[in-house]
Amino acid sequence: MGRRAVPPPALTLGPFTVADARKVGVERWHLRGASWRRVARGMYVWSGLEQTPMATLAAARARLPSSAVFSGLTAAWLHGFDVEPCDPIEVTVPRSTGIAMRAGIRVHRAKSVADEVIQIRGFRVRSVARTIADISARLSLTEAVVVADAALHSRRITISALKDWVDRHRGEAGVQRLRRVISFAEPAAESPMESRLRMVLVLGRLPRPKAQVSIYDGKGRFVGRPDLYYDEARLGVEYDGAVHRMSLAEDDRRQNRLLNAGVRLLRFTCADVLGQPDSVVMQVRIMLAARTTNAPNGSRVFGS
Secondary structure (H helix, E strand, C coil): CCCCCCCCHHHCCCCHHHHHHHHCCCHHHHHHCCCCEEEECCCCEEECCCCCCCHHHHHHHCCCCCCEEEEEHHHHHHHCCCCCCCCCCEEEEECCCCCCCCCCCCEEECCCCCCCCCEECCCEEECCHHHHHHHHHHCCCHHHHHHHHHHHHCCCCCHHHHHHHHHHHHCCCCCCHHHHHHCCCCCCCHHHHHHHHHHEEEEEECCCCCCEEECCCCCECCCCCCCCCCCCEEEEEEEEEEEHCCCCCHHHHHHHHHHHHHCCEEEEHHHHHHHHHHHHHHHHHHHCCCCCCCCCHHHEEECC
């Protein structure tokens, strides 16, 4: 079996056109070989290029009109938030732009996309505020809050700035939904599943818990910080994810310290939060009804 020819370096960095290939001596018929992968009509990548989201977006960008900007969850990922960016890739174009349907790309249209566009790693992306507004209009309340939490926690935007944005865009489609998302958002939330767990509780008509509350024992020693916390009931509620399982021994010690400080704990998995939300609400409601008021050893609680 013959070895593959070494590809020209210029063609190994990202998507390229047939014309680009010809400039470095690679003809169209060469591109039918195993060294190359067709990603769109007239657009190829080197088969050895790792298929990362960034590479996928670069290939998509090459197929789009220059007026297109990445939006929705794709924009959220480019802003650094923990979401799926390419299922599908989301872009927004001016209403006057003609664009054919493309597999794997969802096209949204707006009156104008020129405002509130920033550059991230060479990609044109809708601003953080506009991205959250778009997502609030298209996704469920919970999933929109997940993105808003991530944006606030990253300090890419503040609650105050989001409220100011809403005031400036009052009357626009979807702005009222964003206002509701803001009312549920929590800057202290540290993960998407923590945000989803909190929303399960709140939408289940339970009191809104505090997030990431620091708890100290009677000697002033830090003992732990539950994901969610109910002060009066001294109840911590946590999402038990993969990170917890990888550090099981330390996590058990932390849990024991919290229990010794008089904090009761409930922990829920992804299957609980996504598959049995009613059960989650019921268990927390029972624990809240059996609240305790006495903290042992003079332990103290400090909000986030």
